Amino acid sequence: MIQKPRGTRDFFPDELELRRRVEKEMREVVFRWGYREVATPEFEHLELFTLRSGEGIIEEMYAFQDKGGRDIALRPELTAPVLRMYVNEAKVLNKPIRWFYFGDCFRYERPQKGRYRQFWQFGIELIGADSAYADAEVIAVGHDLLTSSGVSFELHVGDLAMMKSLISDLPIDLSKQVRGCLDKRDYGALDDLFLDPDLVQSLTGLIESKTLDDAFAITGSIPEEERIREMFALLDTHGIPYVQNFGIARGLDYYTGCVFEAYAENLGAENQIMGGGAYRLAHLFGGDDTPSSGFAIGFDRVMVARGEEVVKRPVTVAVVATPEGRISGISVAAAFRKAGIRTISDLMGKSLSSQLSQAAKHADYVAVIGGREAEAGMVTLRDLSSGEQQMVTIEEAVAGVVGVGARS
Numbered sequence: 001m002i003q004k005p006r007g008t009r010d011f012f013p014d015e016l017e018l019r020r021r022v023e024k025e026m027r028e029v030v031f032r033w034g035y036r037e038v039a040t041p042e043f044e045h046l047e048l049f050t051l052r053s054g055e056g057i058i059e060e061m062y063a064f065q066d067k068g069g070r071d072i073a074l075r076p077e078l079t080a081p082v083l084r085m086y087v088n089e090a091k092v093l094n095k096p097i098r099w100f101y102f103g104d105c106f107r108y109e110r111p112q113k114g115r116y117r118q119f120w121q122f123g124i125e126l127i128g129a130d131s132a133y134a135d136a137e138v139i140a141v142g143h144d145l146l147t148s149s150g151v152s153f154e155l156h157v158g159d160l161a162m163m164k165s166l167i168s169d170l171p172i173d174l175s176k177q178v179r180g181c182l183d184k185r186d187y188g189a190l191d192d193l194f195l196d197p198d199l200v201q202s203l204t205g206l207i208e209s210k211t212l213d214d215a216f217a218i219t220g221s222i223p224e225e226e227r228i229r230e231m232f233a234l235l236d237t238h239g240i241p242y243v244q245n246f247g248i249a250r251g252l253d254y255y256t257g258c259v260f261e262a263y264a265e266n267l268g269a270e271n272q273i274m275g276g277g278a279y280r281l282a283h284l285f286g287g288d289d290t291p292s293s294g295f296a297i298g299f300d301r302v303m304v305a306r307g308e309e310v311v312k313r314p315v316t317v318a319v320v321a322t323p324e325g326r327i328s329g330i331s332v333a334a335a336f337r338k339a340g341i342r343t344i345s346d347l348m349g350k351s352l353s354s355q356l357s358q359a360a361k362h363a364d365y366v367a368v369i370g371g372r373e374a375e376a377g378m379v380t381l382r383d384l385s386s387g388e389q390q391m392v393t394i395e396e397a398v399a400g401v402v403g404v405g406a407r408s
């Protein structure tokens with residue numbers, strides 16, 4: 001038996017319908033903020049992802065040569081593709097540009113609960129706005145999305161400028177390692193880097209700081225101070241609860257200022273359900289240096305965090321017919337479907353009793369068409385929950401079912 005590749009999933013209708021419903025709710029949220037959907041290819045030139053992050057990232061990607069010898073990668077995320085699209089085709093658009101996407105991504109990671117090799121991201125990119133208001137809007141959209149998707153989460157917000165101001169004198173490689181340790185709050189690994197003890201004290205003090213004043217007391221005044229204070233004040237104005245966290249370093253290398261992450265309360269190790277921040281990428285792809293910000297929500301993690309749910313079945317009619325009623329049954333079913341009602345009918349010429357027992361499993365109503373009904377142009381409509389039935393015209397049968405809400 002051939003199995004699906006490691007780290008991928010098949011989705012049965014119940015689960016997929018639920019995912020589509022949550023997806024729809026998320027689309028409605030970003031619509032209200034003025035974001036419009038874009039789509040990019042699932043594979044890109046490998047270079048798009050290595051330009052900023054270096055060759056090291058190839059290990060974490062599905063990268064291969066196509067038949068023409070081109071280096072290609074399945075997209076591990078959508079920010080770089082969307083910015084490539086902006087530089088290729090949308091530079092002239094009026095800014096700021098508000099875009100969102102919902103698409104699958106591929107990462108060659110060790111699969112576990114909440115971590116897959118194919119997973120879906122719902123994200124936004126706000127291109128060409130550089131202000132505390134822009135940072136705050138992006139965070140507010142993320143907060144709105146997660147809230148309306150029904151998960152319990154904690155939002156952490158920070159700014160890379162704070163950490164960078166303390167480690168700006170370190171060589172690039174070392175500063176990357178320091179950021180990695182701080183991101184994970186791995187103080188043991190930080191000790192192993194043999195940094196100046198005063199620096200270690202400042203760094204740990206910064207990421208443990210509870211107020212902006214405490215944090216700025218450690219970094220001293222930095223050029224970004226006013227903007228950072230303004231952004232946090234705006235989050236308060238938006239009414240968004242957050243945890244100040246200047247330890248957030250983000251794994252991806254393109255962030256420049258404000259950064260944020262959200263953690264779901266009921267997930268295990270893989271509890272990060274959203275990550276984002278302000279970044280610059282356009283200039284790397286041949287465009288002007290364009291300040292942007294955005295985030296992506298791990299859609300699969302949202303679904304795991306929501307937990308098990310019972311899917312409500314839309315009201316369903318089963319058309320059940322005797323051999324004499326079978327042909328009339330086609331137009332009866334068509335009438336129900338035309339009215340927007342989900343309608344199924346027997347395809348195998350089964351007996352009336354086995355059609356009825358089949359219907360009891362999948363439907364809420366049965367429209368029975370025997371010889372008598374076929375001749376009179378009527379149906380016997382039976383409500384399976386009450387057992388009541390009545391011979392009525394097709395129009396009456398349709399009207400009797402329309403307007404009934406979903407049943408669980």
Ligand code: HAM
Binds near residue numbers: 076078109117121
């Ligand atoms: P990221 O933090 O790498 O950021 O991914 C965003 C989210 O995708 C994560 O918070 C997580 O929920 C989900 N995710 C990541 N890897 C997996 C996986 N293997 N399985 C399931 N879910 C996963 C980005 O991708 C940036 N492009 C976000 C961004 C947009 N920054 C600016 N604009």
